Amino acid sequence: MNQITPMLKQYLGIKDQHPDAILFFRMGDFYEMFFEDAEVASKILGIALTARGTLNGEKVPMCGVPHHASRSYIARLVAAGKKVAICEQVEDPASSKGIVKRDVVRIVTPGSVLDERELGEKDSLYIAALVKCPGSYGLSHVDLSTGEFQTTETSDWEEIIDELARINPAELLVLERDKLLNSKDLNEYVIEELDSDFYDPSDGTRVLEEQLGTTSLASYGLEEMGAAVIAAGAVIRYLRETQKSGLGHIKSITPYRPGDFMFLDHATTVNLELFKTIRRQSNKGTLLHVLDKTITPMGARLLKKWIAYPLVNLDAIKERQSAVAELKEDPFLREDLRKELGQIYDLERLNGRVVLRRATPKDLIALRQSVARLPQIKRKLAGRASVLLSTIGESIDTLEDIHRLLDSSIRDDAPAVTKDGGIIKEGYSEELDGLLKLSRGGKEWIANFAKREQERSGIPNLKVGYNKVFGYYIEVSKANLKLVPSHYVRKQTLVGAERYVTQELKEMEDEILQAEERRVSLELELFEEILRQVSSHNRRIKHSAQLIAQLDVLAALAEAADQYGYIRPKIDDSRNLEIVEGRHPVIERVMRNEQFIPNDVVLDDQEQQIMIITGPNMAGKSTILRQTALIVLMAQMGSFVPAAKARVGLVDRIFSRVGASDDITRGRSTFMVEMNETASILRNVTPRGLVILDEIGRGTSTYDGLSIAWAVAEALHDLEGKGVRTLFATHYHELTELVTTKERVKNFNVAVKKWRDKIVFLRKLVPGGSSHSYGIDVARLAGLPEPVIQRAKEILENLEGEEIDEAGRPRLARSSRDKVGEIIQLNLFGMQDEHLVRWLRGLDISRMTPLEALVELDKMKRYVEKEGRQLAEK
Ligand SMILES: Nc1ncnc2c1ncn2[C@@H]1O[C@H](COP(=O)(O)OP(=O)(O)O)[C@@H](O)[C@H]1O
Ligand SMILES: [Mg+2]
Incomplete structure (x- = not known):
């Protein structure tokens, strides 16, 4: 009964070591799966579930996939959130006695798919690790296909979550001891929890030093970054376990601090549609899509990073600008360079495949053809005026030795697979x-x-x-x-x-x-040897690949600037922002019949710091807001911008928020989200920031919403005694009264004209508030019956009449902290009214909305008036 075949015994032994992965067990030309793995996999893959043999009298469930087609099956399992352990025959069946030896050679996980040909070449694929230490969080990420390796840390959880969103890893590692597995901020990631037997955080330094081949992390500037080191060590530990083969291309690490770049939180990235549109989640209609004139895959990946990480260092921005300017003004140079770039394959990933020993003969041909372009590019960059271009030129390693090696060894018609030879040129051996x-x-x-x-x-x-x-x-x-x-x-x-x-x-x-x-x-031996030789130069190849990527992005920005009429913005460290005839880089591209109407936006820290922008629906408010943010972002990534003239005082953070009903947060408690996001602005913004608020407060009732909008605007105006540059679009035209109490607030509206009962959108931003929302006009256009329209107008007039109180102050401007309070206090001491004093003491102002405060005040007023009458009657 208990008979078990040697093969099944071997299987169970190996499966025992990989309980949480689906085991692909190599049997000749097939990978077979057994037991529960077979049941799970057959369902996901839609393949037949059969049986092979019996164990303890029961049939053993089995399914299999052909070896040559395994890639796509594995990809589908991984996409379904599974890990796949690939178990190969590790000796030649012909020469083995008894059962063939088998071993797991690799574990495929979401962050390390079998082959990056499965993924878009323009996307990076990251595995990240997030760890918690006393007082700080560490976050590290690796792209296995290129060897890119970075790590950071910060004490702020929210910041780390935003950074994580910016990286958007395919797989996230956390440590069991940190208890992060069920954190709701992480629930959109595929998480792998590492227990302390697998990775002991105190080994972080050693693991990392070993990988980088160094005895001191100080040379990387990591000595003070304990959490960052632990996170980096976790990634390495995990990759070693899953990849089995060498990680020879991961030989350096770049530490960074979130403050090294402009901070863009997740909501802002989403709202500005940098990489994906909100409605369709598509690439078309995004800033990336407009700017992506890159030619090489590594250039495309780098452009994404430049957009996600705008700079905050003036010199670095200007360096990029000068390079873009030179390439823009010299179309022949640009054309020549781009032609050369067009002949360069994905050098970074070719290099990665060589190191991981996954390169095919065809890959080596592609590598040879790519490095063949380097000398020409280097020559063209020599002596260029802009520092960045000439430095790139000087730094490019033309890799002629590698070219010679490949040119003398690999046949031009070499196949994509190695098993039949036909790879090595005559004359090589x-x-x-x-x-x-x-x-x-x-x-x-x-x-x-x-x-x-x-x-x-x-x-x-x-x-x-x-x-x-x-x-x-x-x-x-x-x-x-x-x-x-x-x-x-x-x-x-x-x-x-x-x-x-x-x-x-x-x-x-x-x-x-x-x-x-x-x-x-x-031939196979020779091929392996060539791979080894090329691999030993992987750092040189990677370095040249990165320089090519930079050049590609700079040329792409120049190309976009030239095609779309962008100009070079002035960047300085003032707190001003002046945009003359600014345009929305994306909307202007998709307009067909209409002309895009440019607009000016001026902000500074003396006169005009907060622009309140009113205007009816569809007037163009959101467009002005977003184009302003996008222009600043483009400027700080070193790009030219869609405007006639622009001056940008460095911005350290852009916050962009859109009120709940703008279709952004479908399916969530929208008002809560809106308020969470607004709260995070108030916590994190600095006087160097740029705040874009689009209809904040509209997720709740009018008075609540208005009160919140008002209070938020006041807080931004008074921020650290300096205030922060803010654009605030709102349909609460009551908000325009803020100018009477806050000096650096100015009112604008997007002009519309009424023409024979129709609204004409002029799309022009003009000074002054619009007293009129035109909502009723829009309603009339939409066909609401005339009596209803008339009644609505009447009600509106009543409401508008209430906005100013007896003293001629806007009701909403009243505050428990200013003079109104003092007056009451005087009266109240005059009356010796203990009741009022107790009442006042009992109020917790910090927990009240302006509206609640107003209501209390109103009650007090009525109370005092009643008391006064009673006194007078005596
Ligand atoms: N400056 C402009 N020039 C031309 N068309 C514009 C401009 N601004 C906006 N539009 C058009 O008007 C539409 C609505 O603009 P939007 O900014 O969403 O209005 P609002 O936020 O005021 O409701 C946009 O989708 C665009 O098609
Ligand atoms: Mg809008």
């Missing part, structure tokens, strides 16, 4: 040349042999052929059988012919086949 000669000589011999036998036997149509089963044979048609010499040995009978072999023919066949076999295995 004497031994190989000898074998080639031998097998070629053998074939020649066979041809002569056929001629000779025809003559000797007198059989004119005697043929020599070859098939896999019998090898070489002599074929004689039925009609000539009587002429067959006696030393021919019959092998096979066909309908119209017989096949024979001779001693001589068999001997030659052995010689030819042996030479063939040795040729193929020698």
